[in-house]
Amino acid sequence: MRPLSLKGLEAPAKINLRLKVMGRRPDGYHDLDMMMVPLTLADLMDLDLRPDGILVDCDHPDLKGQQQNLVVKAVHYAQKYWHFNQGCHVTLKKNIPLAGGLGGGSSDAATTLMGLAQLMGVSIPSGEFARIAHEIGADVPFFLSGGAQRAQGIGEVLSPIKIAFPLPIILINPGIQVSTKEVFGTLKMRLTSPTSDVSLPRSYNRLDDLCAWMENDLEASTCSRYMVIQHLKEALLCHGAKRSLMSGSGATVFGIFKTAEKRDQVFELMKKDFPTFWITKTEMAR
Known part of the structure; x- marks a missing residue:
């Protein structure tokens, strides 16, 4: 049954x-x-x-x-x-x-x-x-x-995709709800026809190799409306994140760290620097 x-x-x-x-x-x-x-x-x-x-x-x-x-x-x-x-x-x-x-x-x-x-x-x-x-x-x-x-x-x-190492992560959201439809709408004048397929690696053994492929085409549009997103990225990088990006259409920003110990140290600093923002520490699920 x-x-x-x-x-x-x-x-x-x-x-x-x-x-x-x-x-x-x-x-x-x-x-x-x-x-x-x-x-x-x-x-x-x-x-x-x-x-x-x-x-x-x-x-x-x-x-x-x-x-x-x-x-x-x-x-x-x-x-x-x-x-x-x-x-x-x-x-x-x-x-x-x-x-x-x-x-x-x-x-x-x-x-x-x-x-x-x-x-x-x-x-x-x-x-x-x-x-x-x-x-x-x-x-x-x-x-x-x-x-x-x-x-x-x-x-x-x-x-x-195979990622052969942990990804210790900090997430920060400034309390802004972003409309995905509106963000894509602002890209209308910049879009072109699809480009040729990019040969992304299917396996990553080093964090630096993974970071080299990380980018977000929606960041410029969202950051132009909410400058705090760029400020959060810069703060995470200043504190030692290996890479920091906006996720999706925003407004959450993430920082990826080499070790969980470094992530935890920066987490405490970011809580003090941005006490009114939603902030948490997490990692890639296996």
């Missing part, structure tokens, strides 16, 4: 180590070339089956009562394509900042899909990733795949 509920599911955050905008597609999306890694920072979720209806209880005030969030879309997807003919009660504890470039909503949706698939006794084939990306969210396939990934297309074309 299959279980009727799943408790304590983790929905991890992500950071974009690389985000290149390759061009605009006829469907309005943008072709991207990204490197993403999951983090130990995670939202927590419980799933309970019910006869009908979708109920989402969330401890974050900005999500209460929002029936159009990605978790609801994930349940609707299962009902539409997997013949899931029941309802679901989702309890969500948010640890990932909203609209911060860390993929929290997409991760919650992916965890909902994986949980429902487990409860139904079905698998999620990679052949569904394109449809999932279009109907729920472009980052959802990444979270379904697990591990470090190169993501192309709108995010549905995935290939694994």
Whole structure:
């Protein structure tokens, strides 16, 4: 007999180590070339089956009562394509900042899909990733795949990346919620047709080699509107981060450190320097 509920599911955050905008597609999306890694920072979720209806209880005030969030879309997807003919009660504890470039909503949706698939006794084939990306969210396939990934297309074309060392990380969010749609909208005059495929390494054995590929095409646009993002990057680098970037469309900034000990030292300094900002330490999830 299959279980009727799943408790304590983790929905991890992500950071974009690389985000290149390759061009605009006829469907309005943008072709991207990204490197993403999951983090130990995670939202927590419980799933309970019910006869009908979708109920989402969330401890974050900005999500209460929002029936159009990605978790609801994930349940609707299962009902539409997997013949899931029941309802679901989702309890969500948010640890990932909203609209911060860390993929929290997409991760919650992916965890909902994986949980429902487990409860139904079905698998999620990679052949569904394109449809999932279009109907729920472009980052959802990444979270379904697990591990470090190169993501192309709108995010549905995935290939694994091996990073053979820990990534101690500090995350800082200045309390700004950034609209991804608005950030991409400001790129309209700068976009060109897609360039040729870049031959990114699939395996990294040294942090310096990984850092050499790290960049984010969305930084200039977001930083021009929120100068604090550039200030946070500079502060992390000044304190000894090997690399600092904005994640996704922002506004969260991350710093990567050579050792966890150095990361922990800088974490204490950054808390003193920016006492009103959300700040946490984390690392790449294995």
